[in-house]
Amino acid sequence: MTSKDERLAFLEEMKDVRRIRKPNRAEVSTPRELTPGHLERQKAAVEKPVRDLNPLTSDMVEPLTAHDVLSWMRPGIQHGVFRKLRLGQYPIEARLDLHRMTVEEARREVFAFINDCVRYGLRSVIILHGKGERNPDGIAQLKSYLAKWLPELDSVLAFHSAQKHHGGTGAVYVMVRKSDRDKQNNRELHGRR
Template identity: 80%
Template sequence: MTTKEERLSFLEEMEGVRRIRRSNRADVKKPRELTPGHLERQRAALAKPALDRNPLTADVVDPLTAHDILSWQRPGIQHGVFKKLRLGQYPIEARLDLHRMTVEEARREVYGFVQDCARYGLRSVIILHGKGERNPDGIAQLKSYLAKWLPELDDVLAFHSAQKHHGGTGAVYVMIRKGERQKQANRERHGSR
């Protein structure tokens, strides 16, 4: 409860204060009419199909079987570095499993995975593609496409079928190019330009 003195003190302080007659609230209603700019953006979005920035081709590939070994390296990759990759001696920093994916799903996943690995500085990764042993024709479809896709990606330096304990011919080790940050860190560490 307020006392009489408190009430009088309050009224004294409020002397000369007037009530606001207009609403003091912002009008946040959405405009009902679409502007010409809105209409043009809608028309353009519907008219132009989404641009596929994925460079991986999805055309015909050479068929590979369950026991074919994947092996590829860019020119300039040192023999010792490739041997170490082939033997699975680099730590696996990331893994992508393509099992039960369609070719188109795998195409999107591989492209995004390699981009992410390069962006985050991951150098040695593994992609599990399966052997395709259950296919009636004996063709390892995802493996066949992967053998074509990986050399098409500039960030891939080399790849080789995995060692038995990592999936054997149903998986592939992939070496990813160093990012600019990693190159600069090496230059600083080793004192070279």
């Protein structure tokens, strides 16, 4: 058979074929009636509120201004260690920038950031919260909340407003507690002499 004969044979076989006029798409309309499973899941979602594991409060806080200095340490922190933190003499191992975040976004980010620092063994970090100088009332909102939140986290040992070259009163150095794994490693390293 030649190619001309093949073509004619093909056309003969295809003479009754008609073009499909419907679009080549699956119908994905949602069913109109809800199944018992749908109703049960809806009921469970409404009755059982999602539990927020974040301990940071979102209540009102004492308002701070752009130039207020943040300074806090847990009892038992050595003064020399706190002085070194205050002077920015520890290497900054991570940073979190809260600029342009809402209070709720910042609340979630701070909680996750400090937990990540503990998990990865980061001890000296910085959080950039801004000074709030553009606010017409002069209140540094995120800074005010951060001053309340950091002591609420057991993993935070101390914090102090940063040195000028790291953001001054628009940023805060944070000293983070060692993870249990790092504490155990220290005991094993130094405890068996």
